[in-house]
Amino acid sequence: MLKKVLHLTVVEVLLVAFTAVFFSPSAFSEENSLTYLESGLNDLVYDVSRSVVTIEASKPIYPNNYSGNLSEAIYTVLSTGLIYDSTGLIIGLAKSVIDRSNIKIKFEGEIVSAILIGVDYQTGLALLKAQRKIGQPFKPVQNSVCAGQMVLAIGNSFGIRAAPSIGFCAGHLTDGTMQFSASVSRSSEGGGLFTLNGQLMGVITEINGRDAEIGIAFPAYKIDEIVSYLLDHGDRNAGYIGVSTTEIEISPPIEVLLQARINSIQQPNRILVHKGLLISKVVPKSPAAKAGLKENDLIFRANGKMITQPLELANFIKKTDPGTILNFDILRQNSAFAVRLPIGKYQILPAGVTSPISPNDVVTDSIIKEIEILKKTIYELESRLKQLN
Structure with missing residues (x-):
């Protein structure tokens, strides 16, 4: 109950401080307003940081040219975890x-061993079990x-277990x-x-942007279901095709x-296609490659459902059980x-291992789309200018 009151107090203090600084200079002096703001943020950061830990995961490595003591060759990855x-x-x-x-869990000077309980390949989350209660x-x-919404992102940063950063949720x-x-x-991450x-909105799963200013988070209200399953x-498991x-x-x-075929029989059927997904990359020896899909093929249906967005396809595939046979309708050379x-079966590569398809490809696809639209607009403008001349 005390914690709930503290959370409400933090929000109220922040609202009062922001109002005083930006909208009502006469209510408080600027110095007092900033003091209220700082105090509220300090309380909030301390409170939520009690749920944040540093995860140190390591394994021995054996490089061919390593001549020293093999027990000294250790590859370690530092990341963040949530209690x-x-x-x-x-x-x-x-x-x-x-x-x-x-695997070690670090929290305020304590180091506790942990084991891996399970991996959710559909979301990329993992469930760990520490040897004892912590935080x-x-x-x-x-x-x-x-x-x-204004949000507080908090996690490990250059050895600091709970480094905070204020930002906004885009949607x-x-x-x-x-x-x-x-x-x-x-x-x-x-x-x-x-x-x-002070409530958890999401688990930070990915950091993008040149200056690491854009992030992706998995919704917190779905975590209970994942933990229960694991x-x-x-x-x-999650599905994978490799495109x-x-x-x-x-x-x-x-x-x-629809009457031609690559490796299946399809009954004649007419359909109007106005959107689709152009294959820009096919991983060699992947399920897609073995099925005959090629670069520049246009996917417009999966199991009879129209597919128009890369994220939609990726999500559909991941939620499909490995071994399931899906029917794709594609266009190839008209x-x-x-x-x-x-x-x-989708495999998660350990940190430090390069994937044949970057996790940022979907984001890149959106950028490419905007560039193509811009090119088309410029071409149309140039055509009109030529007509005027």
């Missing part, structure tokens, strides 16, 4: 702990409200994750995105007759084909 409950369960990122033989569990928000992406803006370090009430069943795609629009739309594609 889930009072039994020692901790949420972290799978890529930071997978394939690591030695205090986070309190998740119970809704998905995000856009426009939800099509796969349900949240995008936010705040200046955070890469090692803050696995940390928390908190409201000004405790009951162990790892939760990177770019969203494109077809104007005017074209009508295609001809329609049906492709039967057995879904493979």
Whole structure:
């Protein structure tokens, strides 16, 4: 109860301070207003930092040219984790702990050993179990409200266990994750995105941008479901096909007759195609490559459903059980084909290992789309100028 009162007090103090500084100079002196603001932020940061830990995951390495004591050759990854409950369960990122033989949890000078309970390959989260209770569990928000909210991003930064940064939540992406803006370090991945009430809004899963100012977070209200699954069943698998795609629009739309085939029989059927996903990369020996998909193929349907966004396709594939056979409709050189594609098993590469398809490809796809639209606009303007001349 005391903690709830503290959270409300922090928010009220912040609101009063902001109002005094920016809207009502006569209410308080500027010095007093900033003092209230600083005090409120200090209380908030301290309170939520009690749920944040540093995860140190390491394993021995054996380089061919290493001639010293092999026990001294250790590869270590530092990341952030969040305390889930009072039994020692901790949420972290799978890529930071997978394939690591030695996991340590650090919190305010304490070092506690931990084991990996399970990995959720669909979200990239991992569940760890510390040897004993440490810190205090986070309190998740119970809704998905995000856009426009001021948030506190907190996580490990250059050895500091709980380095804070103020930012804003931009909104939800099509796969349900949240995008936010705040200046955070890469090692803050696995940390928390908190409201000004001190409740956990999301787990930071990815940091983007040249200056690490754009982040992606997984919604906190969905964590209970993941923890329950991992405790009951162990790892939760995800599907994989091995392609990177770019969203494109077809104007005017074209009508295609689905009767040709690559590796399956498809009954004749007419369909109007106005959007699709252009394959920009196919991973060699991947399920997509083995099924016959190629670069510049245009995917417009998966199992009879129209697919128009890269994130939509990625989310659909990840939630499909490995071994399931999906039917893809594609366009290749103005001809329609049906492709039967057995879904493979998605693997999370350990931190430091390069993936054949970058996790930023989906973000890059959106940028490419905007560039193409800009090019088209410039071309149309140039054509009009020529007509005027």
